[in-house]
Amino acid sequence: MTPRRPQLIRDGIVGLWLVAAIGVTLVHRWVPDAVWVMIHLVLLGGLSHAALVWSEHFAHTLLRTLPEPHQQRLHDARALTLAAGALFALIGVPAKLWPLVALGAALVIAAVGWHGVHLWRAMRRALPGRFRIVIRYYLTAAACLPIGACLGAALAWGLDDELRGRLVIAHLVFNLLGWIGLTVTGTLITLWPTMLRTRLDERAERLARQALPLLGAGLVIMSGGALIGLRWLTTLGLLGYLAGLGWWGRALLRPLRAKPPREFAAASVAAALVWAVVGLAWLGGILIVARSWPDVLDAVPSVAGVFVIGFAAQLLTGALSYLLPSVLGGGPSAVRAARRWFDRGTTVRLAIINGGLVLWLLPTPSWVRVTVSSLVLIALATFVPLAVGGVRASVTGRQQRDPAAEPVVASVWSPRQLVAAVTALGMMIAIGVGIDPAAAGINVTAPTTAVTPTGNTTRVEVTAHGMTFTPNRITVPRGDRLVIVLTNTDPVTTHDLALGGVRTARLRPGQSAELDAGIIGSSAQGWCSVPGHRQMGMMLDVVVEGDPAATAQPGHGQPHGADGADPADQPPADGTAALTRSVDPVLPPLGAERVHRVTFRVQELALEVAPGLWQRRWTFNGTAPGPTLHGRVGDTFEITLINDGSIGHSIDFHAGALAPDQPMRTIPPGQTLVYRFTAGRAGIWMYHCSTMPMSSHIAAGMHGAVIIEPDDLPVVDRSYVLVQSEVHLDSAARTLDAATEVDARSVTADTPDRVVFNGIANQYDAHPLDAEVGERVRIWVLDAGPNRPSSFHIVGGQFDTVYSEGTYLLKGGAGAHGERDAGSQALALQPAQGGFVELTLPEAGHYPIVSHIMIDAERGAHGILRVTD
Numbered sequence: 107m108t109p110r111r112p113q114l115i116r117d118g119i120v121g122l123w124l125v126a127a128i129g130v131t132l133v134h135r136w137v138p139d140a141v142w143v144m145i146h147l148v149l150l151g152g153l154s155h156a157a158l159v160w161s162e163h164f165a166h167t168l169l170r171t172l173p174e175p176h177q178q179r180l181h182d183a184r185a186l187t188l189a190a191g192a193l194f195a196l197i198g199v200p201a202k203l204w205p206l207v208a209l210g211a212a213l214v215i216a217a218v219g220w221h222g223v224h225l226w227r228a229m230r231r232a233l234p235g236r237f238r239i240v241i242r243y244y245l246t247a248a249a250c251l252p253i254g255a256c257l258g259a260a261l262a263w264g265l266d267d268e269l270r271g272r273l274v275i276a277h278l279v280f281n282l283l284g285w286i287g288l289t290v291t292g293t294l295i296t297l298w299p300t301m302l303r304t305r306l307d308e309r310a311e312r313l314a315r316q317a318l319p320l321l322g323a324g325l326v327i328m329s330g331g332a333l334i335g336l337r338w339l340t341t342l343g344l345l346g347y348l349a350g351l352g353w354w355g356r357a358l359l360r361p362l363r364a365k366p367p368r369e370f371a372a373a374s375v376a377a378a379l380v381w382a383v384v385g386l387a388w389l390g391g392i393l394i395v396a397r398s399w400p401d402v403l404d405a406v407p408s409v410a411g412v413f414v415i416g417f418a419a420q421l422l423t424g425a426l427s428y429l430l431p432s433v434l435g436g437g438p439s440a441v442r443a444a445r446r447w448f449d450r451g452t453t454v455r456l457a458i459i460n461g462g463l464v465l466w467l468l469p470t471p472s473w474v475r476v477t478v479s480s481l482v483l484i485a486l487a488t489f490v491p492l493a494v495g496g497v498r499a500s501v502t503g504r505q506q507r508d509p510a511a512e513p514v515v516a517s518v519w520s521p522r523q524l525v526a527a528v529t530a531l532g533m534m535i536a537i538g539v540g541i542d543p544a545a546a547g548i549n550v551t552a553p554t555t556a557v558t559p560t561g562n563t564t565r566v567e568v569t570a571h572g573m574t575f576t577p578n579r580i581t582v583p584r585g586d587r588l589v590i591v592l593t594n595t596d597p598v599t600t601h602d603l604a605l606g607g608v609r610t611a612r613l614r615p616g617q618s619a620e621l622d623a624g625i626i627g628s629s630a631q632g633w634c635s636v637p638g639h640r641q642m643g644m645m646l647d648v649v650v651e652g653d654p655a656a657t658a659q660p661g662h663g664q665p666h667g668a669d670g671a672d673p674a675d676q677p678p679a680d681g682t683a684a685l686t687r688s689v690d691p692v693l694p695p696l697g698a699e700r701v702h703r704v705t706f707r708v709q710e711l712a713l714e715v716a717p718g719l720w721q722r723r724w725t726f727n728g729t730a731p732g733p734t735l736h737g738r739v740g741d742t743f744e745i746t747l748i749n750d751g752s753i754g755h756s757i758d759f760h761a762g763a764l765a766p767d768q769p770m771r772t773i774p775p776g777q778t779l780v781y782r783f784t785a786g787r788a789g790i791w792m793y794h795c796s797t798m799p800m801s802s803h804i805a806a807g808m809h810g811a812v813i814i815e816p817d818d819l820p821v822v823d824r825s826y827v828l829v830q831s832e833v834h835l836d837s838a839a840r841t842l843d844a845a846t847e848v849d850a851r852s853v854t855a856d857t858p859d860r861v862v863f864n865g866i867a868n869q870y871d872a873h874p875l876d877a878e879v880g881e882r883v884r885i886w887v888l889d890a891g892p893n894r895p896s897s898f899h900i901v902g903g904q905f906d907t908v909y910s911e912g913t914y915l916l917k918g919g920a921g922a923h924g925e926r927d928a929g930s931q932a933l934a935l936q937p938a939q940g941g942f943v944e945l946t947l948p949e950a951g952h953y954p955i956v957s958h959i960m961i962d963a964e965r966g967a968h969g970i971l972r973v974t975d
Contacts, residue, residue, distance in 0.1 A: 119189050120426070121490060123151035128487050138200035138705060139748070141407060141776075145414050146199075149282065150192045150214075153418050154251075157289040158221055159185055160429065161244045164293055165225050168240055169232035180224070188217035199262050202703040211259040215252040218285070222248030239315045243292025246322060250284025253329075266782055267768050268335075271399030274406055275332040275340060278389075282413065283347060284325050287382075290421065291321070291354055294375075299361040301372040301428050310357035320350030337402070341393045348386055355379075369445065369518055370452040374424025377460055381416025385409055400768050404777055415482065416463050423489045430493065431500055440500050447496035451488065452518040457527030458485040465531065469617045474538030481534050557627030560585040564626075567591045568646065570601035570613070573639060573798070575646045584650045588623040598772035599754030599797060601639065603646065605632030612636065612752055615774050626650060636753055638802030638850035685717050688873040689729065689864040693825040693886060694736050696815065702735060702743045708751040713807070715833045716860050716867035716966060722847045723807035723865075724751060724795070730807025730865040731829045731890065732793070735761075737814055739788055745781045749773050754797055759783055760938065761791035761812040772797045788816040789912040790827075790886050790940035799850065804892040805834050805858075806848040807865065811888045811940070816909075822944065823881035828898075830935075830957060830967055831865065831890040832858035856893045860966040861957065867966025870955065874972035877947060883971070884944045885955075891937030897958035898933040900971060903945045905930040910941035932958055947973045 127147035134140035162181060166172065191213025198206030222245055229241045257277040261270060295314045299306045307313075324347030331339030358379075367373040388409045396402045431444035462482035466475050564586045569576045570593070582588050594601045594613040602612045603621055610619040623630075630648045633640040706726045713723045713730060726732030735743060747757050754772040762783020769781040794800070795808035811829055834852035852858065860867040877883045884907075889896040908916040908930045916930050933943050947953060950973050957967040 119185065120152045120155050120422070121493065123147055123155060123192075124422075124490060127152065128483065128490075131483055138707075139746075141410065143196060143200060145410055146192070146196055148414050148418050148422075149286065150195065151189075153286055153422050154192065154214075155185060155188060156422055156425065157247070157286060158188055158218065160425070161247070161289050161293065162221065162225065163433070164297070165228060165241050165244060168235070168237050168296070169228055170235065171228055171232050184217050184220050184224075187213050187220070191215075191217060195258070195262075202705065204259075204263055204703075207262040208259050211255040214255045218248050218251045218255075237296060237311055239311060239318065240292045240295055243288050243295075243314070243318060246318065247285050247288035247292070250280040250288065250325065254280030254285060265780065267400035267403055267779060268398070270780060271401075271403035272332045272335055274403055275393075276329045278406070279325055279329045279332065279343075283328070283386075286418075288321065291317075291351070295354075295357060297425075297428075298358050298372075298375070301369075301375065302361050302365045302367065304361045304365040307357045307360040313354055313357045317350045317354035320353060321347055324348075324350055335399065337393050337396065337399070341390055344386065344390050344393065348383075348390075351383070351386075369428075370449045370455070371424045371428035371445075373452065373456055373518075374420045374427065377456060378417045378421035378424060381412055381420070381460075381463075385412035385417060388412060400771075400779075404773065404779075407776070407778075411463065411466060415459070415486070419486055420459065423486070426493065427489075427496075430497060440502075444496040444500035447492050447499055449518045450492055451523065453520045453523035454527040454530075455485045455488060457524055458482060458530060461527065461531055462534075465535070470535075471538060471611055471619070473541040473611075474535050477534040477538040477541075478531065481530060557585050557625060559587070559625050563587045563589055565589045565591065567593070568603070569593050569595045570603070570634065570644075571595045573634075573644045575603070575634075575644065578645065579647045579649060581649050581651055582626045584627060584652070586626055588626045588648065590621045590623065591618060592621060593618040596754075598774055600636060600752060600775065601634050601644070602636060603632055604635040605646070605648065606630055609635055614776075623648070637806065637847045638799030638853070640850065685866065685869055685872055686714055687866075688869045689866060691826045691828060691864060691870065691875055693813065693827045694734060696736050696738070700738070700741050702737055702741060703746075704733070704735065704743070705746045705748065706732065706757065707748045708755045708808075710751050714866060715835070715862065717872075719835065719860075719867075721833065721835055724755070724803060724848075725807050726757075726810060730809075731831065732808070732810030734810060734827050735793075735812040737785055737812070739785060739814055739817060741814070742782065742784050743812070746778060747773070747781060748778050749775050751775055755795050755803070755808065756797045757781055757793060758796040759791070759793045759812060761785050761789075761793070761814055766796075770796050785812070785814045787912060788814045790814075790888050790942065792888055792890055792938045792940065794890065799853075801853045801892040802848050802850045804890060805832055805853045807831075809890040811886070811890075813886055822884045824875075824877050824883045825886070826875055826884070827886045827888075828863045828955070828969075829865075829888045829890050830861065830863055830896045830898075832892065832894055833860040833862055833867070833966075835859040853892065858894070858965060861894060861962035862966050863955070863969055868968055870969025874952070874970035875955070877971060877973050879947060879950055879973055879975050882944060882946050884942050886940070886942040887933055887935065888940035889935040889937050893937060894962060895937065895959065896933075896935045896962070896967070898935065898943065899931060899956050899958040900943075900945065901954040901956065902951065903947060903953055903971070905933070905943040905945050907944035908933055908941065909943075910935070911939055947971070949973070950975050 127144055130137055130140060130144050130147060134144065137143055191210045194206050194210030194213065198204065198210055225241055225244050225248070229238060254277050257273050257280065261273050261277060265273065295310050296306065324343045327343030327346055328340050331337065331343055367376055392402055392405045392409065396405060427448035431441045431448065459482055462478045465478045466482070560583060562583070564582045566580050566588070568590050590603065590605070592603045592610055592613065594615055594617055597615050600612045600614055602610045605621060606623050608621060608623065610621050613619055626648065627650070629650050632646040632648065634644040709725050709728045710722060711725065711728060712720050713725070715721050723730045737743065743759070743762070745757065745759070749755050752775055754774050756770055756772040758766065758770045759781065763786060764783055769779065771779070773779050791812045791814065793810050793812055795803035797803050809829070809831060811827060813827065834849045836846040836849045863870060887896070887898045906916065906919040906929055908914070910933060916928055919927055919929065930943070933941055935941065953971040953973060955969040955971055956963040
């Protein structure tokens with residue numbers, strides 16, 4: 107037999123999807139909606155392509171109908187249409203291009219619908235035979251994907267969290283459990299015993315026929331329950347689906363007992379099926395314990411790793427490891443040569459993938475999760491070069507000896523490879539712990555003490571919830587070693603514990619860590635070091651038996667400026683230092699769109715806050731203040747908030763009126779919410795993070811402006827936006843390399859180091875606002891606070907128009923009561939208030955822009971309006 111050539115469309119496209127998924131995983135921090143993209147590269151891209159091409163292959167094989175050459179071309183056209191639709195969706199969703207998403211969904215529906223019609227016609231033309239039930243599985247699967255694609259397109263349009271949570275579950279039901287699940291169950295009826303090289307269970311066809319109604323009914327009940335908002339009904343449907351899988355799975359057990367997996371292909375598929383059951387059980391748990399559909403929406407990403415890595419990736423690599431050598435043929439020797447490539451490193455690959463996934467799902471420290479997931483990615487990525495080598499070996503028909511004498515490998519399992527895999531995982535754990543030993547409860551800087559150790563260990567379990575440790579007071583015998591097991595039971599935000607020079611890592615909701623405080627010789631006080639949490643009372647007293655109370659830590663409650671001085675008395679930054687950046691103050695132009703879709707990604711990064719001074723800022727989209735949104739009365743804004751930070755965050759838009767319970771809720775790191783509002787009133791409105799302590803989150807940079815223009819707003823020559831806020835620096839580190847977070851004690855004491863326009867002190871002294879003599883200039887001003895008012899003034903200028911909090915105080919030189927030739931010298935604003943001023947400058951020169959609360963102008967709320975002829 108001569109080896110067949112690999113088909114580029116059948117074999118190449120799935121490889122491209124896998125390579126793309128690996129690439130996005132490597133650069134995910136810079137990819138919008140990276141989690142969604144990675145999930146859909148595997149499921150909508152690689153696995154859906156494989157489902158379409160291989161279900162058609164098996165259908166023709168079982169029906170004994172050989173496709174004509176023109177049918178092969180049509181088959182390729184269907185595969186290319188599906189790939190194009192998936193590509194358009196994968197571009198359109200992160201780019202917020204809904205027409206492109208709709209086009210992608212339409213192409214996916216067309217491809218799979220066409221595929222279903224082709225299979226139905228082939229079944230009608232074929233002679234009666236066994237296992238026609240498999241084609242019925244394929245037809246039912248093909249009917250599911252168009253519904254799931256429509257739901258996916260609706261999700262991309264933007265919905266409130268209640269409806270979004272319901273549609274996400276329905277979308278998952280039709281796409282993952284319907285399209286993929288039914289295709290896989292139908293195929294494995296005959297493929298599974300073939301992969302194991304054993305006889306088929308004689309009950310297989312009957313069990314499959316009996317299971318299909320259960321599976322179909324489960325899908326209908328699950329999706330119906332989700333769409334009408336009944337979680338109990340959705341859970342009932344999931345139980346029905348699991349019952350159908352259990353009944354169908356009986357046909358897989360006899361071949362498995364007769365001949366357990368001895369090659370990578372069968373072992374990988376078996377692992378995938380186990381993870382599929384784990385994922386479905388986990389999904390059922392989410393549906394049962396969730397209090398609302400938004401809670402379901404928040405929890406679904408947690409099970410994504412199980413379905414994508416555990417199930418989809420292992421199923422795809424396992425099935426292709428068997429199918430590619432088989433269909434390429436070339437005789438027994440060529441097939442064996444190809445399979446030897448696919449079987450290389452079977453034990454180490456499977457042990458790393460599955461063991462790593464278990465470790466990733468456990469409450470391990472964050473750096474351990476990073477290192478272990480990197481190793482899992484490498485193990486998965488090895489499939490690509492192995493597949494290339496296997497295909498080449500098959501195509502070239504390598505034969506080292508007579509096929510009849512070709513040895514058959516008894517088993518690919520290797521104890522040495524298992525030891526290597528365990529060692530590699532152990533190394534990744536060690537590296538992760540080495541990067542952040544405190545997260546593993548390792549005391550790296552335990553304080554020394556002269557107290558005599560007792561040899562005993564006091565072990566205490568403490569929970570962190572809200573702004574409280576429970577218990578918040580621990581009594582310890584003098585000389586005991588104290589070990590505290592901290593568990594973050596807060597559902598939304600991150601906490602840690604600092605005590606005696608050591609601290610835990612910042613723990614996400616549900617995570618735990620141990621803190622070894624060493625030998626306790628005197629009373630002490632610990633606290634949560636997340637900025638602002640200590641100031642809100644999140645402290646833990648450790649009292650030695652016989653002492654009356656915990657003593658304050660050095661510096662607690664003491665002045666926090668350099669050398670014990672208040673930072674308000676610190677000198678300003680070096681005026682000779684050059685700014686590395688400046689924020690463009692020009693108001694973005696008003697476009698024609700009436701629906702504004704924007705993604706806000708929470709990012710924590712070092713930013714310059716004054717010439718030569720740096721702070722680790724909490725930002726929306728990497729800037730402080732965040733992006734300025736610009737619209738009209740009646741416009742709709744849809745903001746997708748993605749928390750890429752290390753603690754919980756939220757967002758509150760003053761420009762919309764709506765109940766705050768869901769859209770303004772705090773989401774933990776890695777989660778997403780959609781905030782949708784309609785701008786009903788004109789003005790410049792503040793938005794900000796509303797997670798407590800709110801003052802620290804706002805001061806750290808999480809604020810910005812939404813400008814909603816009044817209907818009759820006249821056109822001007824220049825339009826600028828200035829957002830005033832305060833910067834509170836930790837005096838211990840102010841350089842780029844050692845930038846630290848907001849000083850929450852300074853925030854609560856209202857002693858800012860700098861007061862700034864658009865996030866950087868004095869930036870518009872070096873980069874002035876420009877105008878020409880006689881031009882009309884409008885400056886929108888927002889006081890973001892969090893604490894200090896503003897008195898906005900331009901030295902040498904007079905305002906003839908002043909607009910504050912939605913109303914004109916002065917318009918074109920006319921006062922509110924009809925006064926003529928009226929003017930204004932300052933726009934007075936309290937925190938969270940805003941407005942605009944207009945003026946025309948009579949002659950060229952440099953007009954200082956200040957807050958006339960002069961101490962704040964001297965702290966950096968100062969700039970220049972440069973007027974030229």
